[in-house]
Amino acid sequence: MTDRFFEDEHRMFRDSVRKFVEREIVPHHSQWEKDGVVPRELWRTAGSHGFLCLQVPEAYGGVGLEDFRFNMIMIEELVRVGASGPGFTVHGDIVAPYLIHYGSEEQKKKYLPKMVSGDCIGAIAMTEPNTGSDLAAIKTSAVRSGNHYLLNGQKTFITNGLLNDLLIVVVKTDPQAGHEGISLFLLERGAEGYERSPKLEKLGMHAQDTCEAFFKDVKVPAENLLGQEGAGFFYLMQQLPQERLAVAVGAVMACEAALDVTVQYCKDRTAFGRPIGKFQHNRFKLAEMKTEIEIGRVFVNHCVLLHNEGELSAETAAMAKWWTSELQKRVMDTCLQLHGGYGYMKEYFIARSFIDSRVQTIYAGTTEIMKEIIGRGMGF
Ligand SMILES: Cc1cc2nc3c(=O)[nH]c(=O)nc-3n(C[C@H](O)[C@H](O)[C@H](O)COP(=O)(O)OP(=O)(O)OC[C@H]3O[C@@H](n4cnc5c(N)ncnc54)[C@H](O)[C@@H]3O)c2cc1C
Numbered sequence: 001m002t003d004r005f006f007e008d009e010h011r012m013f014r015d016s017v018r019k020f021v022e023r024e025i026v027p028h029h030s031q032w033e034k035d036g037v038v039p040r041e042l043w044r045t046a047g048s049h050g051f052l053c054l055q056v057p058e059a060y061g062g063v064g065l066e067d068f069r070f071n072m073i074m075i076e077e078l079v080r081v082g083a084s085g086p087g088f089t090v091h092g093d094i095v096a097p098y099l100i101h102y103g104s105e106e107q108k109k110k111y112l113p114k115m116v117s118g119d120c121i122g123a124i125a126m127t128e129p130n131t132g133s134d135l136a137a138i139k140t141s142a143v144r145s146g147n148h149y150l151l152n153g154q155k156t157f158i159t160n161g162l163l164n165d166l167l168i169v170v171v172k173t174d175p176q177a178g179h180e181g182i183s184l185f186l187l188e189r190g191a192e193g194y195e196r197s198p199k200l201e202k203l204g205m206h207a208q209d210t211c212e213a214f215f216k217d218v219k220v221p222a223e224n225l226l227g228q229e230g231a232g233f234f235y236l237m238q239q240l241p242q243e244r245l246a247v248a249v250g251a252v253m254a255c256e257a258a259l260d261v262t263v264q265y266c267k268d269r270t271a272f273g274r275p276i277g278k279f280q281h282n283r284f285k286l287a288e289m290k291t292e293i294e295i296g297r298v299f300v301n302h303c304v305l306l307h308n309e310g311e312l313s314a315e316t317a318a319m320a321k322w323w324t325s326e327l328q329k330r331v332m333d334t335c336l337q338l339h340g341g342y343g344y345m346k347e348y349f350i351a352r353s354f355i356d357s358r359v360q361t362i363y364a365g366t367t368e369i370m371k372e373i374i375g376r377g378m379g380f
Helices: 008-035 040-048 068-080 088-102 105-117 175-181 232-268 280-308 314-338 340-344 349-361 367-377
Strands: 122-125 141-145 148-158 166-172 182-188 194-196 211-221
Touching: 008 040, 008 068, 040 105, 068 088, 068 232, 068 280, 088 105, 088 122, 088 166, 088 182, 088 232, 122 148, 141 166, 148 166, 148 182, 166 211, 166 232, 175 182, 182 211, 182 232, 232 280, 232 314, 232 349, 280 314, 314 340, 314 349, 314 367, 340 349
Parallel strands: 122 166
Antiparallel strands: 141 148, 148 211, 166 182, 194 211
């Protein structure tokens, strides 16, 4: 399926991404997990190879790829080796599109070339300590005062939280207007009154610098409003399907990688005089996983093609996100079980994949919220 899905230009691209990942990331990732962050230099190296922000048009220093199969390859090659530290997907597949689609000419010229080169790292702050799924209930506010806005509030769980130089902050500009009172702002590193917490201690993804942000009377120039005031919720709804598709792509790849190592383990490990994969129970587990992963792969590939045609609906993206991430949870658990005690040892790939995977059903919208979107789309 995957072989027919990609063309020669994708295979060449994958080859160079794989070489880059194996040379620049794999040997260092366990150290970065101890450091709790990946070095800024990695971003610049990735940028110099043209691996950041693939969608950015040439006019702003990018390569302007509109075929999501390239983005997919970037995601897959990182997930394949368990490189959960570099937040390239949030930067390139989630943050950059907001600028591309809603940014003013000045904003695009100012930020996009540096995002492509890795000199400006992007992040997005929607979630607050008291609200995540219910985005319309956010409290962080921006109040106009002359030629700037004053930002007050708090955000949490920000991916690329410490490294980012540019943060898209989701705020209320009109607290009475519900989701129609939501706007997006571009906030630069160093603004007075903008503080970050130390890195949050997570269950997994230890090389990813997730943190909180605090805003106290932060003066944001009016020209840093992204798009129209009050249109933020609409922009988020437009862009979230791509974010969810990216999660689904990673989920299927993580399943495939976990199954590969588990199949090998089940061939090598013996018990009661035979390879453990030869026991019917285990053989059936392996067969079930292979079947479900293949089904997930076909659906995700289909969604990528729909997205390329501009036809990926919010409901279909939600289906891909919840189903593949729940599959990932089951697959990781079964693969870990098949590894016996070794599955619980962090030096084993499956143990790290297991803990890194757990968040997949939570961020970018939980499984329950995905089902809400699908159910509402069915008229309920
Ligand atoms: C590692 C990590 C990285 C993240 N990165 C980012 C980031 O870069 N930027 C960002 O803005 N956010 C980020 N998030 C936040 C993430 O998107 C939220 O955690 C997620 O949307 C859920 O919100 P919440 O944590 O507030 O849970 P809540 O909304 O409080 O939900 C708690 C539980 O209630 C359930 N629930 C809520 N509403 C309903 C409903 N209507 N029906 C049924 N069940 C419901 C949820 O499904 C969940 O099980 C990240 C989170 C993590 C853990």
